Amino acid sequence: MQQEENRSLDSWTDSEDSRTASTASLVQQQLKSTPIRSGSRVGPGLLLFPGTAQRADQRRAAKEHQLQKSVSNANAEQDASLNRRKANSIRSFRRPPLWQPPAIKAEAEESLKEEQEEQQVAPLPYLAKLQAFIIEFLQGSSIHGFIYLAKFGLNFLERMLWFAFICVALFSIISLSQRTWQRFQTSPMVISMDRNKLVWNTSFPSLTVCPHKRIDDIKLEDYIEAHSEKFEDEDDKEFFRDFIIKLASLTYDNLETLPLNKSYGIDSSDYLSLLYELKWPFEPEISSGAAVKMFIYETQTEFGICHSVNSLVARYNTYKYWRSGDWSLLDHGDRVTVHPLDGEIYAQIINLSTAYDVYFHGAGDVPSISKQRYTFPESDYTTVELIALEIYTNEDARAFNTKQRKCRFQYEADEMQTVPIYSFGLCLSECRMFFALRVCGCVPHFYRNICKYTLLLSLSVRNGRRLPICGLEGIGCLVKIKREIISLKSDKYKINCNCLSNCDDSNFFVQSYRSRVWFLGANLQWGIIDYPKMQLRRDVLFSFADVLVYIGGLVGFFLGCSALSFTEIIYFFTARLVRRMFCN
Incomplete structure (x- = not known):
């Protein structure tokens, strides 16, 4: 009997031990199998919200503490079962190996539920x-x-x-x-002064001479005889003579002097060709003391048919160049320059044979109607003495665009419409031309009326549109806005020429001039007697x-x-x- 009771006690104790051991092993397996998610511990949290990471750390520490507590409770129960096996002899029965105490199972379910919630909000x-x-x-x-x-x-x-x-x-x-x-x-540029006058050369003054007599009387009479059907009587012929003479001398200053009552059957597009057909043969001669030979070229200006000396742009405004439709660059040679060691150098034009107007300007520019002009009679020998102020641009400035250096070189003629080169005076002339076109719908006859480019489907096409020439009605419109055209300033119209100065430019000012009667006709002599002691230089700053x-x-x-x-x-x-x- 005693032996049976001992066997029953041993069986109960073995069953209790197996239950406790299985419980401890399951808890340890749950602890080992609980993964530490990659999103639960990646860093200290967001930069400006560190509390998120701290709360995650607190929940994870509490979970680990509960699991460790469960393991320690299971080990304590196992030790107690060993002690009871020695003290008790009551028969025990085996429980299923997967059976878990209710408390351990509830803790595992609660841990799994928290893990699922964290996965949802992670x-x-x-x-x-x-x-x-x-x-x-x-x-x-x-x-x-x-x-x-x-x-x-x-x-x-x-x-x-x-x-x-x-x-x-x-x-x-x-x-x-x-x-x-x-x-x-x-x-980015700065203009400084250079006083080392013995190092650099000075450009010789360029000028444009515009004779007062433009029409040859003999050619005019021949034209009247050849077109006698256009005139009613002698008074009509006399009115035509006055019309042609004023048309040849037409400029913005004297627009109102042109008779606007009759056109004599002459289309406005033929004005320029008719004036060149009837022009007076003005053929002055030039001589100079400079080492380089000077040339005089016929040119068309805002003052009519004139002649320019020592100019690099005059040939682009000749009637022959316009009529040929040419846009190529011409070889003018180098500009004439002088040095203080050369002494006093003069140039003179002889055999003028008529009164004339003179405009002094740089070699890379043209006369402007807004600048001063000098008028001399046909019987005087005139000597003009000038002073020069030049500005040149350093070669390093070529790497900058035009807006940065606020000037243009002669080859930067992308925005020019009537000539293939750039000049400040030519830019102003084009600005006046297009302003007249915008207001009156036509341009004066002394401009080139063919644009270099025209827009076709947003593309620039070479040799584009032909501009209409102002007739009598158009000239009447120009009379109303001539002040705005000359000054390029208006309160009524918006005028934006966007003309920049020449990067290499020469400015000349008349210091003194003297005239005396000369029996051989009108002669003009000009030159520099006082060389500039200062030169302006545009450098990169x-x-x-x-x-x-x-x-x-x-x-x-x-x-x-x-x-x-x-x-x-x-x-x-x-x-x-x-x-x-x-x-x-």
Whole structure:
């Protein structure tokens, strides 16, 4: 009997031991099989919201503590069962091996439920990786101040304070950099004075002579006889003579003097060809003491048919060049220059045979109606003494655009419509021409009426439209706006010529002139007796290298970073970001 009771007690104890051992093993397996999710522990949390990561750490620590407590309770029960096996002899029965105490099962279900809830509110894997990547970048960045946005131990107020400091630094950098770039775009050049007069040469003054007599009387009479059917009587012929003479001398100053009552059957498009058919043969001769020979060219100006000396642009305004439809560049040779060691150098025009107007200008320019002109009679020998002021541009300035240097070289003629080269005077002439076209619908006959380009389907087509020539009605319209045309200023109309000065320019001013009666006819002598002691020079003051140095100094002053810091940013957010986000 005693032996049976001992066997029953041993059986009960073995069953209790197996139950306790199975419970401990299940708890340990649950502890081992509980995964630590990649999204639950990726870093200290978002930069400005560190509480999210702290709450996740607290829940994970509580779960681990419960599991460890369960394991320790199971071990304690196992030790108690060993002691009871020695003390008790009651028969026991075996329980199923998968049976769990109700308390352990409830704890496991509660842990599984919390895990599912955390999975529902946990961020996406890519978002968590991106969060960890940004924190890693801030902690390892070489830019000053970024490390304090992700440093451990700082509260929310401290992070916001450092974030504000960084924003102020970035705003200062952007604001001052914009000013620097604006300065580089608008005024990178400086005009300085050069007083070393023995080093550079001075351009010899160019001039344009416009004779008062434009029509040959013999040719005019022949034309009247050949077209006698156009005239009613002798008075009509006399009115025609007056009309042709005033048409040949027509300019913006005397538009109102032209008779507008009768056109005599002459179409406005034939005005210029008729004037060249009837023009008086003005053939002056020129001589100079310069080493380079000077040439005199016939040219069409806003004052009619004139002649220019030592000009690089006069031949582009000849009637022959216009009629041929040519747009090619012409060889004028070099401009005539003189040196202080050459002494006093004069040039003279002889055999003028008529009264004339004179306009002094640079070799790369044309006479302008807004500038002063000098009138001399046909019986005087006139000597004019001039002073010069020149400005030239350094070769380094060619790398800048026209808006930056605020001048144009002769080859920069993209916006010119009637000539293949650029000149400040030619640009003003075109501006007056197109202003007249816009207001009156026609252009005066002393302009080239064929545009170089025309717009066709948003493309520039060479040798474009032909502009209408102003007839009597159009000239009457020009009379009303002639002040606006001459000054290119108007309160009623918007005028924007966009004409820049010549980069290499010469300005001449009449210092003195004297005239005396000369029995051989009108002669004109001009030259420089007092060489300029100063020359203006356009140099580069603020280059692109200066812009880089200035902006780099601002970035280094406010953020303490360099070019390698920007390389680091590019590396982090390209190669390293792709590797962290898409590679395991």
